[in-house]
Amino acid sequence: MPDTTAPVAARLEISLWRRIADHLATCFAVSTVIIVLAPLVAIFAYLVIKGVGSVNLAFLTQTPKPPGEVGGGMANAIAGSVLILAIGSLLGVPLGIGAGIYLAEFGRNRFGDAVRFVSDVLNGVPSIVIGIVAYALVVLRQKHFSALAGGVALAIMMVPTITRTTEEMLLLVPNTLREAAYGLGVPRWRTTLSILLRTATSGVITGVMLAFARVAGETAPLLFTAFGNQYWNWRLDQPTAALPLQIFTYAISPYDDWHRQAWAGALVLIILIVSAVAAVRFVVRHGTLGGVA
Amino acid sequence: MGVGIQVEKLNAWYGKTQALHEINLNVQANHATALIGPSGCGKSTFIRCLNRMHETTPEARVEGKIKIGEFDAYEGTSATKLRRRIGMVFQKPNPFPTMSIYDNVAAGLKLNGYRDKKHLDDVVEKSLMSSALWEEVKDSIHKKSGASLSGGQQQRLCIARALAVEPEVLLMDEPCSALDPISTGKIEELIFELKAQYTIVIVTHNMQQAARVAEYTGFFLLGRLIEYDKTEKIFTNPSDKRTEDYITGRFG
């Protein structure tokens, strides 16, 4: 579609330059995609190549050997992560869902706006700063590092995501369902829990899972809350190992065997996160008769 | 048996706008009463005041007296308790999508703590029979979800759901306006059967429907009750000129 008022030769010249620019732009865009995807492919490739050989039964069932010795595993770190994540979820999920219900059912006012704003602000706080606060609130009081402190830090990080998603999903439930329930003489609290949450279940669970996947790999807030541990620990008030923490410690150490184990740990971490996400997706899809979103 | 409804000096506001002006009305027990009128005349607002559904809108306000049978709908009883004595069927069928047909019908009882399984089975079967849906779904009440039925069936499911709670009054807000003629016909037959046992108030845009199913008809215009009388009289010999104009299609 060239400019038809210019003489023929000039017409062709303008067209050519513009076409070159168009092709250059396309080439640039395509190359950015390639450049961006390359590290992703590389990371996954290295995780598999360097990690797969080391993820064996010993790795998954043993605790670390003293520094410099070969062998041992990250069993206590995996267990510790599970413990800390459980504490974090127990604290953060009900809190987030409760706040989300409030925003959806009662929150069309200034106070609700404030909660939404604060939730967004909390989302952007660096995780290490949250670790400092958990340290101040829990560790200083207990006088030692603990799994509880780690759980508290992770809970704080989960709440904003869960709150926003729960609110969005509840607002998607059509008002006609609320009216049907009220019309039957079902009290408000029962309506919200049994009808609205039921209908929005898959969406709410997706939000919880997103928050969970995000905190499962977090290291910074655990550095001075859970702190890490060479041995097994199931107590809430003692320092606990965690998978991301262990990977960090091993990676920056000078020992080759620990480097090898760091790769294995990283592979296990990614697999655990992805499986958790997939498992929840599966349960949600096949568990209900179908609902909104 | 159904009960009568007495409405005295009912006024209703949405925020600053007054939606209903000084409504006085007596609904006869065990009869069907139709409310007609052009869009926006207040008939839907009116029946929502009867079961206090207007309270779900934040800016709604009501003054006046409404008595359902012997007791006052507003003083001394909570909206929740009131709504168990008055059932409501809405314009667009709204079965609970995540529940089976069985659970939908039983919802009004189960969600209020009623747990007797044997009795629930009886109630569900009886309600579905009362709403003429039993024959069509009896093999799949546990398997199919409420939302998987056709429009007419969904509305009959909603009627069964409302009946399961054994209300004394049944309010219907344009129940057939979203349905095809055959489903509409089935539901009109249903209303004719039901009114022997329940008191029915039905809002409708369709004057022929009012004439077919209701013994009494009230004509609303701009938030006021213009005329309320036996259906036969309203449609053949109305007392008010505005009623006549509406009936003959001059407006609305």
Next chain:
Amino acid sequence: MANHALFRPQMTGPQSVTGEKIKRHASPLLNASDGVFADRVFSWAILGCAVIVLAILALIVWQLVGRSQLSWHAFGWKFFWGQDWDPVNDHYGALPFVFGTLVSSFLALIIAVPLAVGVGVFTTEMCPRWLRGPLSFTTELLAAIPSVIYGLWAIFVLVPILRNYVQPFLAKTLGWTGLFSGPPYGIGMLAAGIILAIMIIPIISSITREVLSVVPQHQREAALALGATRWEMIHLAVLRNARAGIVGGIILGLGRALGETMAVTMVIGNRPEIAKSLFAPGYTMASVLANEFSEAAGDLYLSALVEIGLALFLVTIVVNALARFLVWSVTRGQPARGRA
């Protein structure tokens, strides 16, 4: 009354439908509670949850401000200009960390922005439809990788590449600028900038995608109908409209980079020095917290670290708020629409 011959409705009733007599019984719910008490408890419970969310932020501010008072009173504003971070003598100046944070983040932006915007433009404007889903999924996948795994990969894969190939090359070609001088450790500001860039690309590209897809289709069609090439259409009709939103996405990426801890700590070298060369090791605010917080003995030491945390907190809040405002002003809260 006037003649109503025009309208004589049929008054015959419908036929009985079931033949069964419909019988009413007493309501089984006569004694059921009306839930007023439970309603009240429920309302208070969820209000409590909402209040706790506010309280969490209040707690964060209270702890950060409270515990940094000691350092604030000791050093005042000079804290952020002092170059000397000396735990042994209990003297603290945070400039090296501020410098490190700013330089690594802006370096990350310089690298990430063209790439991320390019990916965003490609996905919304140039990509064949079947590729769009998988492509956005894969970029989202980048966002899901934990920071420590980025760091792990960076130490053992990225840093050797930098040390053996990239840094010597840069020193030879651009060494005269002074930005690429000094021994090529691999570890250092450059490595930190690159790994940060990889980590913030998904955010910027996903916001870019969002704001580009909200540009109405008719804007694109108008440009094409005037005879624009595809690039010209993108440049004039789409990017120009979405400019504020893309800037918002960039600022959001900046916010993320400022607070990023683990990957940076693992490759930046952790030396509190200010140097011109990108090859030199450095230190960021987040990294010093990660490395020294758990061992900080002494109230002033701890207080100085908390003050760094407070500064980081305030900066990221401001940056994120600005970013969200910009994005909101373009999308006005509309969900991203897929192209027809």
